[in-house]
Amino acid sequence: MLAIVSDACSVVSSRMVLLKGVDKDGFVWYTNYESQKALEISENPNASLLFYWDGLHRQARVEGFVEKVSDEESEQYFHSHLRGSQIGAIVxxxxxxxxxRHSLCQEYNDLEAKFSDGSPIPKPKQWGGYRLKPEIFEFWQGQQSRLHDRIRYTPEVVDGKRLWKIDRLAP
Ligand SMILES: Cc1cc2nc3c(=O)[nH]c(=O)nc-3n(C[C@H](O)[C@H](O)[C@H](O)COP(=O)(O)O)c2cc1C
Incomplete structure (x- = not known):
């Protein structure tokens, strides 16, 4: 789940997004750069991600700063999709x-016919990825009698080195 605060009206909004990549640079998902979330990110790029694993009784919270991925990354990912999903992203x-719903279906059918020769489907310019660069992590592990574990990692600089400050929080 991705949560963002819109600066314009100071309200919080949240929604699910599909995590498509995670590495040392952050957490990547793809969306529409003209959507509500994109507008909110452009006003305030601070956001939080929440992951929950029911079976493991585990939660991970991540807070950080959001930026667009490179055009090349978005282009590559767009073309890795099935053609139907590419058309859906345009529609x-x-x-x-x-x-x-009929207006979506109509436009989808028109585009499907247009690209029925198998020619490449161009990525719409407003479609692409975002990367949340993490600043704070919190890992929660459910335990007996509500004595759950909560471990928070915050960055700190010690002797010029960027390290993690690790704190245990009350559950
Ligand atoms: C399981 C799940 C995965 C989703 N993944 C994405 C996604 O990767 N990208 C996306 O734009 N919307 C995704 N959505 C839809 C969003 O939750 C949301 O409805 C949409 O992005 C519009 O949000 P906005 O109007 O706040 O911008 C997903 C929804 C669900 C339930």
Missing amino acids: SKQSTVIPG
Whole structure:
């Protein structure tokens, strides 16, 4: 789950996104750069991610700063999708009000016919990825009698070296 605070009206909004990549640079997902979340990120790039594993009774919270991934990364990922998903990404003017499902289906069918010769489907310019660069992590592990473990990692600089300060929090 991704949560963002819109600066314009100081309200918080959250939604699920599919995590497509994680490495030392951060957490990557793909979306529409003209969606509500994109507008909010452009106003305030601070965001939080929440992961929950029911079976393991585990939660991970990540807070950080969001930036766009490179055009090359977005381009590569877009073309790794099935053609149907590529067309769907073009059709959806994400977060806008639409008259009904029929308008999506109509546009989808038109584009499917247009690209039925198998020619490459161009990535729409408003479609691409974001990367959250983590600043704070918190790992939660459920334990007996509500005595859960909560371990928070915050960055600190010691003798010029960037290290993690590790604290245990009350559950
Ligand atoms: C399981 C799940 C995964 C989703 N993954 C994505 C995703 O990767 N990218 C995306 O834009 N929306 C994804 N969505 C839809 C978003 O939750 C949301 O409805 C959409 O991005 C519009 O959000 P916005 O209007 O706040 O911008 C997903 C929804 C669910 C339930």
